[in-house]
Each structure stands twice: as C-alpha cells, then as structure tokens.
Amino acid sequence: MTTHGRGRRPRPSAVVGGRATPYLYLLPALLVYGAFLLYPLLRSVQFSLYDWPGFGPSTFVGLGNYVDLLDDRKFHAAILHSLILILFYSILPLVVGLLLAAILRRGRVRGLGFFRVVIFLPQVIALVVVAISWHQIYAPNGPLNDFLRAIGLGSVARGWLGDPTFALPAVGMIGFWLMTGLTMLLLLAGMGRIPDDLYEAARLDGAGPVAEFFAITLPAVKAEIATALVLTVIAALKTFDLVYVTTSGGPGNATTVPSFEVYNRAFNLKDVGSASAVAVVLTALVFVINAGISRIGETGVRR
Template identity: 75%
Template sequence: MTEPVRRRRSRPSVLASSRWTPYLFLAPALVVYGAFSLYPLVRALQFSTYEWSGFGPATFVGLQNYADLAADDNFRAALGHAFVLMFFYAVLPLVIGLALAAILRRGQVRGMGFFRTIIFLPQVIALAVVAVAWRQIYAPNGPLNQFLQAVGLDNLARGWLGEPGAALPAVGFIGTWLEMGLVMLLLLAGMGRIPNEVYEAARLDGAGAVREFFAITLPAVRAEIVTALVLTVIAALKTFDLVYLTTGGGPGTATTVPSYEVYRRAFELKDVGSASAVAIVLTVIIFVINLGITRIGEREA
C-alpha cells in the first residue's frame, strides 16, 4: 500500500503577516524622505566640519565654523532680522486672521467659497511674481508713494526698499500679505466645526461678541492656531527668494537673513563649510521653536 501523501504546510508569507504590513506601506515614503531630506541634512552636517570652497580638496576643521559663527556680527544680525520677520510672518497674520475669521464666522457672509479663494490666492502665486509686483509698488514713483502724496502724506513717501530703516519692515509686510490668507483659511475651517447651538446658548446667557470669542471660539481653534504658527514660523525663518528678489539682502546688510547668508557664503564667498554651518544652525532653531510651539499647544489643550 502506498503511504498517504502528507500535505506540506505552507509558511505564511511576509506580505501576509499583519505585523509587517504597516512597514511595507511606509517603506517607499521612508526611502524618499531619507534620500531627499535626511541624506542632504547629514551631508550638510559633514560639510560644516570642513573648510571647503566647493572645488578641490577640503580641510577638516571640526567645530571651527560654528565657533566663527558665534563671533560673526553679520550672522547675529541676520538672526535678528529673521526674528523680526517672524513678527510679520506669524504674529501679525495670526492676529489679523483671528479677527477677520471671527467676524466672518459671526456675520455669515454670503459667497464664502469665493471669498476663501480670493484670500488664499497669494499662496498659489509664484514668489517671483509676488516679488516683482511688490518692487513696483514700493518703487519711489510707485503706487504706494503716489497714494501717500495724493492724501497729503508726502513726508511718508520714500524709497521703501532702499532705506535701511524701512527695507526690512517693507519685506515683512509682504510676508504678512502672503501668510494672512493661509492663517485665515485654517481658522475659518476650525471655526466651521463649532456647532451653532453653542453660540446660541451663549447668547441666551447674555454673552456678547467679545465674550463669545474668548470663551468659545478661541479655545475651539487652538489646534489650528498651533498649525498656523508652525507653518508661518517655518516660512519666516527659511525666507530666501523674497529677500533675494526684492532687496538682495540690502541696502548693506539691512535685510540679510540666515537663508540668504547660506547662499552668499556658498556661492559668493565660496565658503561651503561656513554656509553649511549656517544651514545646520538654522535647522536647529526652526526645530526648537516649532517644538516649543507644539508643546505649548498640547499642554494648553
């Protein structure tokens, strides 16, 4: 008699194992993230420990580039300018966006979809176009000065991008115009999730518009505020193209920011090591500030 054929148990494949499924789905994204984000960051960290012009041999200098940055007045000034831009890119858009979003939410403006598209429009316009347009607006004979002269404020007319005291706020105001629509849209989306019954109950209790805002609206959109601050702070600290196309870091060094310093040191001064050190310091600052914003938002939630 022939022995019965034993069926061999098939081992479960790796693909069929539910334990490995999440990693398999994440693997392509992790590969792309590692290739285009982590690897350049690691290379920049490596370059920051060398004295290198971008061509030829490099000399290992350890942390000397970072020590030089600590004593560099131009770099400290660039950091100060970046924090000034944070006020225009993050704080002002948040304050204005909160006020306008609350007014629109309370007033139930018709055509909200069209209005949201209009206020978000600066986000989809190429920054090169934005820079050229605002250079024309800020020109000595541009629309802004013509308007000031027309209303009798001739003493306020000036070359906005050519004066050291006015250039940085002028660039910052462009950032306010750019980011205000994004912040306002995020806050409107958050306010749209608040049930109308909550506002009706507050009004029955005699709450006014200001009390409604601080007791209901503001706590409900805390997550959107944190998101808006993270996005706008990153935009402020990594601003390069707007500065490069409007002022070129000038007049003098009045509008120089760390991201512009990376470009200047790498391509104008041919000091790749110092430029990489600036980039690493800027990355750490962005990470620390946004980590602090996120932690504060989570703690107060």
C-alpha cells in the same frame, strides 16, 4: 477524519509579515524622504566640519565654523532679522486672521467661498512673481508713493526697499500679506466645527460678541492656532525668495536672513563650510521653535 489542524495559531512568519506590511507600503516614501532630505542634511553637517570652497581639496576644522559663527556679527544680524520677520509672518497674521475669521463666522457673510478663494490666492502665486510685483509697488515712483503723494503725504514717500530703516519692515509686510489669508482660512475651518448650539446658549445667558469669542471661539481653535503658528514661523525663518529678489540682503546688511546667508557664503564667498554651518544652525532653530509651539499647542488642546 481528524481535525488536528483546527485552532492552530498562525505561523510566526505570517504574523511578522502581517505586521511588516504597513511599513512596506511606507518604504517608497521613506526612501524618497531619506534621499532628498535626510541625506542632504547629513551631508550639510559633514560639510560644516570642513573649510572647503566648493571645489578642490578641503581642510577638516571640526567645530571651527560653528565657533566662528559665535563672533560673526553678520550672522547675528541675520538671526535677529528672522526673529523680527516672525512678527510680520506669524504674530500679526494670526491676530488679524483670528479677528477676520471670527467676524466672518459670526456675520454669515454671503459669498464666503468667493472670499476664501481671493484671500487664499497669494498662496498659489509663485513667490518670485510676488517679490517682483511688490518691488514695483515699493519703487520710488511706484503705486505706494503715488498714493501717499495723492493724499498729501508726499514727505513720507521714499524708496522703501533702499532705506535701511524701512527695508526690513517693507519685506515683512509682504510676508504679512502672504500669510494672513492662510491663517484666516485655517482658523475659519476650525470655527466651522463649533456647534451653533454653544453660541445660542451663550446668547441666552446674555453673552456679547466679545464674551463669545473668548469663552467659545478661542478655546475651540487652539489646534488650528498651533498649526498656523508652525507654518508661518517656518516660512519666516526659511524665507529666501523675497529677500533675494527685492533687496538681495541690502541695503548693506539691513535685510539679510540666514537662508540668504547660506546662499551668499556658498556661491559668492565660496565658503561652503561656513554656509553649511549656518544651514545646520537654522535647521536646529526651526526645529526647536516649532517643537516648542507644537508642545504648547498639544498641551492647550488637552486642557
């Protein structure tokens, strides 16, 4: 009886098939991703090269829509407003969330699970419901102005969403309310992985709460900080629901943002080419900013 078959290498087809198996499992998700994200994105790029009202014939203009955006003050204002909203959606929630998470981590608060649910609650409420609720709060006769009058600050009361100076910060405060809970929970989860031994050793060395925070807590949650920044910056740049329901970009152009400009140009002004160009620029801006944040976050974690 011969044993010529022993020790033979598997046929190339078997090896190739084995290596391809993971990609076959990913194929359905990739098809859905391509159909509902990549294809619309490519079509938007295509539409941005044409002057098209959304129906009927179109005219190829090349990069003309992008050139027009360079001198479009309304578009410049929309970009500036989005960058300002990053302060409310991302920077302030990160600072406040970091402080709250550090206090809860150090204080060992009872009922922490309940607080987590309450703080995360804004994330599960539909943004339209949130926008309508805050629209009522900011109303001239709403709860906010009633409270200001009750404490003797009636001169401060105003129609917050109708004031060109305060409309954008008022929308930003809604974003701050939405994102602070998410940021705090992400950071609190990261702090939960820090061994208690590190804090005990620091206390034995005479370190106080502030020294513990900067020496132990902050370096340990750099990955969570990067994740929180990515999520909140994306939310700030693509915000649409809040602006559409609360101000519709007004008063004037005081609260217009790129996402609202895409809607306004496509459906109100019937300029799909320009709307698509704004959408492509916004997509590129989101990608560049978040790629930079992720890069900085990865560098910090390695160190």
